[in-house]
Amino acid sequence: MRFGVNHTPSRHWFHAWHDFDPDAARRDLDAIAALGLDHVRVMCLWPLFQPNRGMVSERAVGDLLTLVDAAAAAGLDVSVDALQGHLSSFDFYPAWTQTYHAANVFTDPSVVEAQARYLTVLAEALRDRPNVLGLQLGNEPNNLLPQNPASAAQIDAWAERLLGAVAATLPGRLATQSAHDAVWYDDGHPFTPASLATRGTHTVVHPWVFSAHCAERYGPLAFQSTHLAEYVVALARAYATDPDRQVWVQEVGAPAPLIPAELAPEFARQTLENLAASEALWGVTWWCSHDVDRRLVDFPELEYTLGLLDSAGAAKPIGEQVAATVAELRRHRPAPRAQSTGLVLAEGPDRRSRRAPGGDYFEAWMRRAAEEAPPRVVLAERAGAARDLELVEAG
Amino acid sequence: MRFGVNHTPSRHWFHAWHDFDPDAARRDLDAIAALGLDHVRVMCLWPLFQPNRGMVSERAVGDLLTLVDAAAAAGLDVSVDALQGHLSSFDFYPAWTQTYHAANVFTDPSVVEAQARYLTVLAEALRDRPNVLGLQLGNEPNNLLPQNPASAAQIDAWAERLLGAVAATLPGRLATQSAHDAVWYDDGHPFTPASLATRGTHTVVHPWVFSAHCAERYGPLAFQSTHLAEYVVALARAYATDPDRQVWVQEVGAPAPLIPAELAPEFARQTLENLAASEALWGVTWWCSHDVDRRLVDFPELEYTLGLLDSAGAAKPIGEQVAATVAELRRHRPAPRAQSTGLVLAEGPDRRSRRAPGGDYFEAWMRRAAEEAPPRVVLAERAGAARDLELVEAG
Numbered sequence: 177m178r179f180g181v182n183h184t185p186s187r188h189w190f191h192a193w194h195d196f197d198p199d200a201a202r203r204d205l206d207a208i209a210a211l212g213l214d215h216v217r218v219m220c221l222w223p224l225f226q227p228n229r230g231m232v233s234e235r236a237v238g239d240l241l242t243l244v245d246a247a248a249a250a251g252l253d254v255s256v257d258a259l260q261g262h263l264s265s266f267d268f269y270p271a272w273t274q275t276y277h278a279a280n281v282f283t284d285p286s287v288v289e290a291q292a293r294y295l296t297v298l299a300e301a302l303r304d305r306p307n308v309l310g311l312q313l314g315n316e317p318n319n320l321l322p323q324n325p326a327s328a329a330q331i332d333a334w335a336e337r338l339l340g341a342v343a344a345t346l347p348g349r350l351a352t353q354s355a356h357d358a359v360w361y362d363d364g365h366p367f368t369p370a371s372l373a374t375r376g377t378h379t380v381v382h383p384w385v386f387s388a389h390c391a392e393r394y395g396p397l398a399f400q401s402t403h404l405a406e407y408v409v410a411l412a413r414a415y416a417t418d419p420d421r422q423v424w425v426q427e428v429g430a431p432a433p434l435i436p437a438e439l440a441p442e443f444a445r446q447t448l449e450n451l452a453a454s455e456a457l458w459g460v461t462w463w464c465s466h467d468v469d470r471r472l473v474d475f476p477e478l479e480y481t482l483g484l485l486d487s488a489g490a491a492k493p494i495g496e497q498v499a500a501t502v503a504e505l506r507r508h509r510p511a512p513r514a515q516s517t518g519l520v521l522a523e524g525p526d527r528r529s530r531r532a533p534g535g536d537y538f539e540a541w542m543r544r545a546a547e548e549a550p551p552r553v554v555l556a557e558r559a560g561a562a563r564d565l566e567l568v569e570a571g
Numbered sequence: 572m573r574f575g576v577n578h579t580p581s582r583h584w585f586h587a588w589h590d591f592d593p594d595a596a597r598r599d600l601d602a603i604a605a606l607g608l609d610h611v612r613v614m615c616l617w618p619l620f621q622p623n624r625g626m627v628s629e630r631a632v633g634d635l636l637t638l639v640d641a642a643a644a645a646g647l648d649v650s651v652d653a654l655q656g657h658l659s660s661f662d663f664y665p666a667w668t669q670t671y672h673a674a675n676v677f678t679d680p681s682v683v684e685a686q687a688r689y690l691t692v693l694a695e696a697l698r699d700r701p702n703v704l705g706l707q708l709g710n711e712p713n714n715l716l717p718q719n720p721a722s723a724a725q726i727d728a729w730a731e732r733l734l735g736a737v738a739a740t741l742p743g744r745l746a747t748q749s750a751h752d753a754v755w756y757d758d759g760h761p762f763t764p765a766s767l768a769t770r771g772t773h774t775v776v777h778p779w780v781f782s783a784h785c786a787e788r789y790g791p792l793a794f795q796s797t798h799l800a801e802y803v804v805a806l807a808r809a810y811a812t813d814p815d816r817q818v819w820v821q822e823v824g825a826p827a828p829l830i831p832a833e834l835a836p837e838f839a840r841q842t843l844e845n846l847a848a849s850e851a852l853w854g855v856t857w858w859c860s861h862d863v864d865r866r867l868v869d870f871p872e873l874e875y876t877l878g879l880l881d882s883a884g885a886a887k888p889i890g891e892q893v894a895a896t897v898a899e900l901r902r903h904r905p906a907p908r909a910q911s912t913g914l915v916l917a918e919g920p921d922r923r924s925r926r927a928p929g930g931d932y933f934e935a936w937m938r939r940a941a942e943e944a945p946p947r948v949v950l951a952e953r954a955g956a957a958r959d960l961e962l963v964e965a966g
Contacts, residue, residue, distance in 0.1 A: 189623075191622040191628070194628060194630065195631075223618070224589055228867045228869070229868050230867055230868035230869075231866060231867060233590060236589070266666040267669060267670040268666050271663050274664070275717070276661070276662065277660070277661065277869055322670070471626060472625055473623060474623070474624050
């Protein structure tokens with residue numbers, strides 16, 4: 177089980193890519209390594225990396241390799257996200273997809289082919305670096321849907337094309353897509369559980385306690401909040417067709433004031449311990465490494481204080497707790513929980529909203545998890561293949 | 572009379588700001604100086620210079636100063652445009668003005684105050700450089716109106732606030748705004764002749780032969796095409812309240828195929844010679860220095876070949892002609908034409924379309940210019956103050 181953190185550069189946040197400072201990067205990575213973590217997830221800015229449809233910036237790719245090598249020197253592996261795209265409420269679009277050149281970034285063939293070339297250039301540059309875990313299409317691209325509407329079939333085709341480009345160029349590494357929680361919770365959302373759980377090499381989840389008001393609904397240290405990540409992992413596993421497919425909890429964090437700062441260490445400890453007993457978990461990557469410097473304005477308030485480290489690089493109480501919990505889990509990882517019960521996820525029309533916090537399936541799962549043990553999630557249409565479990569209908 | 576060129580970086584076009592190479596800049600500037608020109612206009616990329624509403628990039632400002640100093644070493648003065656904004660069909664918006672953070676860049680008070688801070692930071696950085704001619708708000712910001720609708724009063728308030736910021740910080744230099752030709756030709760356009768001709772220190776015009784199909788309508792070397800820039804200068808002068816106010820022909824160029832490449836040198840020669848006899852002309856800045864590298868895709872075709880130099884830096888025939896014409900005009904500048912006739916621009920509802928190529932006022936001015944001499948443009952409401960001229964009603 178891997179433990180890491182999403183790297184949010186302490187100096188200039190992701191605008192650091194315009195003014196890349198290897199020393200600042202090294203300081204960040206050394207502070208991250210000092211917490212006992214083993215990897216970082218790093219995120220490119222698409223307009224800087226591909227400023228013209230016909231050009232991937234050699235300078236930007238060179239800076240990325242410098243960051244990857246600095247991570248190696250600090251003993252850290254690296255996962256790279258390419259198409260940002262979306263970061264902490266800000267959307268970064270290249271000028272060649274906007275206004276006079278407006279094009280849907282999911283469905284316009286020339287844009288999608290350009291994205292494939294960009295991913296291929298990154299994959300070629302990264303493949304001789306042994307500490308590169310893999311390449312992900314981008315951070316929660318479903319945040320871009322309001323400006324780029326697309327059907328599920330179109331999103332599937334987009335992901336298929338781009339994951340194919342990564343797999344072809346960077347074989348043997350992680351090739352993944354991500355999405356915010358709407359993929360699991362929103363009826364009709366064009367990013368689908370089936371696509372997340374079957375395309376690419378791993379299933380990525382970003383179980384945030386603000387989604388569907390989980391923490392507000394149940395409380396910051398409620399069973400439902402501290403088992404949320406584990407629940408979404410179980411949900412994601414149910415859609416996999418490969419029984420050995422691993423799930424990566426790629427973002428999980430303690431957003432204030434939903435998780436008050438004084439409860440954040442305890443929230444982190446319980447969340448990590450609960451996750452550690454999950455089946456088929458690849459690892460956990462906390463969001464995020466560094467608080468956002470208050471000199472940078474316009475972020476939603478909760479985005480400023482998600483760091484394990486403050487914006488000067490000092491460990492916060494949650495950082496110390498995560499370090500202690502990770503060290504303990506490395507020493508004594510709990511055995512995966514024996515799962516004797518399967519909670520059946522009904523067939524039929526899209527019922528994703530029933531699986532969101534507050535939904536009847538969510539509540540049934542949490543009740544059973546609290547009373548007995550976390551049940552496996554079983555799709556009704558696959559119930560026949562789950563005869564080793566005691567199958568229970570949810571509600 | 573000043574002669575210069577708009578600098579379009581040969582390496583990476585304006586994406587050079589992300590990957591600034593002082594040696595490449597010096598090569599460009601030396602090649603420009605070798606044409607006998609005396610200044611360059613340079614254009615920042617707003618999202619790189621102000622990546623967050625609360626942050627102007629020290630790195631970007633430092634690169635700009637390096638460019639300014641390299642120009643000084645080449646014997647060139649520099650004018651700087653800040654808010655790009657729009658360049659050759661591409662619009663560059665900071666993420667903090669888009670999507671989740673969508674805000675009108677002309678009317679949102681927090682955006683306008685941020686623009687004022689950005690201009691102030693640039694002005695402070697530039698003011699100890701004696702070769703800095705001045706600071707302009709941005710390149711043709713009226714290209715941004717479709718995404719940022721605004722009334723004339725709102726545009727006036729925006730320009731007033733930002734030109735005030737420049738004048739306060741960079742006194743004694745040029746403080747200007749620019750607009751594409753719609754300001755002179757389009758009824759109801761919220762950028763107005765009165766604002767262009769009275770705000771800031773100089774009136775800026777961009778008389779392009781593609782506007783209102785001038786070159787297509789009359790022919791590439793037609794009297795109307797080679798006198799177009801002179802006509803727009805005369806039109807701009809009419810709206811000035813200060814009789815000594817100078818006009819800057821800040822962009823003029825020979826777009827193919829409207830001006831076929833083999834006719835471009837002659838078009839340039841005649842345009843410059845005709846302009847040189849204008850009254851109250853500050854100078855001419857050709858668009859542009861370097862052809863766009865074909866590796867960069869998606870530009871409108873005519874944008875690729877507007878350079879006096881090719882993308883490798885070699886002078887093209889039009890570059891050699893401009894160099895020769897400028898040298899000749901420096902030796903023998905024609906005396907400003909004696910203007911004995913005033914062609915009256917009727918009062919009343921907005922009649923800008925009648926002044927565009929093809930409009931009756933345009934044609935009357937061109938007829939009289941061809942038959943006698945270019946007349947002065949006189950606003951009807953100021954005819955009383957033009958008693959030294961023979962006043963003629965147009966049409």
